[in-house]
Amino acid sequence: MWEAVLAADEGRLRAPARVSAELGSGRLVFTTGALEGEWFGYRSYDSFGAEPGEQVVVLHDWETGRVRGVAVGNELGPRRVGAIGGVAVDALAAPTASSLALIGSGTQAFTQLWAIGAVRRLSSVRVFSRDPERRIAFVRRVSEELGLPVIAVGSAREAVEGADVVVLATSSPVPVIDPAWIADGAFVTTLGPKQVGRAEFGPELVDRADLVVTDSVAQTAAYDPPFILAGTPQQERLTSLGAAIAENVTGRTVLFCSVGLAGTEAYLLARLIDSAYGVQ
Template sequence: MTTVLDDAAILARLTPALAVSAMREAVLAAERGDLLAPPRVHAGVQTFTAGRLIGQWYGFRSYPTHLDAPQLVALHAEPSGELLGLAVGKELGSHRTGALGGLAVDLLARPAARTVGLVGAGTQAWTQVWAISGVRELAGVRVFSRDPGRRRAFAERVRAELGVAAEAVDSARAAVEGRDIVVLATSAGAPVIEAGWISAGTAVTTVGPKQVGRAEFGVDLVERADAVFTDSPAQLDGYRPSALLAGREVVSLGAVASGAQVGRRAAGAVTLYASVGLAGTEPFLLARLLA
């Protein structure tokens, strides 16, 4: 029998610990070659990502490319092809992205990192701090967005749902200066911060645009970073126009999780994680929710 999960059912089952654990397994499986995860495919106004965990399942996610609309994730058993589950809505995809960000923080941020600075107050910003709260004991969150009401509401939600001290601030600089962890989660096509605002030892995540000619950060941040990481080098290489990181050595989270590559090389190093969305991770998370 096929199980269908809507957003309410997904949120009832999902925790930061479960989501981050699933993404750790996913990047390790991709690193081993057990998770086949080709870059996403655009078919007009529709985008598809697909994945296969060899010998266990295969599945896909389908969503409107430029619309904030419900998505579909399907999971099939291998080799029978039985349709095991469907997820319909927005929550699985957004929390999957947040969980990859939480994993990046766990692998790259200093063990004692406790403060977060966010630029952006939308869904992606929320799922990032939600997941981070599962891998670090947070002492404080600062958030900036251009809309004063949205940033105040975001800070209130962090306090109410995560039990973490949070404040809305009046500038991006005030949000990120002196923070252990910085998250950029905007739709901006021009840099929203300056590299000089980032302190030594900070772990930076960028969720939003990251292409040449349209990026929420600048070349100065890339040059500021001691090392750059991503969840899917293949997806990053597939950007057209090219990613702003083109030509820079980029390490996969899977290589760090497996121990094949070093994440943080020194306490004072600045790390930059470019979130691009490893394909197959939505079915991977759905499989965990159905287990």
């Protein structure tokens, strides 16, 4: 994903905003991408609400158009989002960051811990979500599968205060933390809703940050309803993750708005196929 983020910044990875087709009671959504001269592809998923449902990622050869690979299931998408979050932490969080606060206990929350734990040695993880039973089950899974020092706490504030890295991974339409809880020099990732009138954080959190980064500026411009910062002076502060890495942009307190860089699912599938068949 580090490679993909830089390829997007250089213009080699074409990564337009996602598109969708209305199909009555639901939509079929596509995120598309192309690596110049190598491949093009897409991921598709629906909004019909079936659980668990399945996503499909399809990879085509650039020259022939033939299908090089297909991934079916719901594993690839969350892993690449987690990996992009890991790239952001690796590039922009303090090298000494070791304590993490996690608000949320779903699939995206797990893959963020999986990836961040690969780029930072975490000394403590504090988890809060609204459902106590789900929170405890999540902590048990993290401890067993990732081997991280993790505990469940009783409030978002208890999780966030003093943490070096804060991850918001909720579906909440309203802010889930108070920006005053964020420590100076902390790194914050937001994965949930971030549109006007529906966002898991407020503009005040942006004011709290010295650097505001996203993996896809194109996607923030395409939101409907608009991205939470659209039309505000704060929008001018938004920097792409690829540009921040390439230009060595830094900030003491960092906010990363994860919105889903298109093409990264196909990029990941291409690398997995190459790895499986011994292509360097």
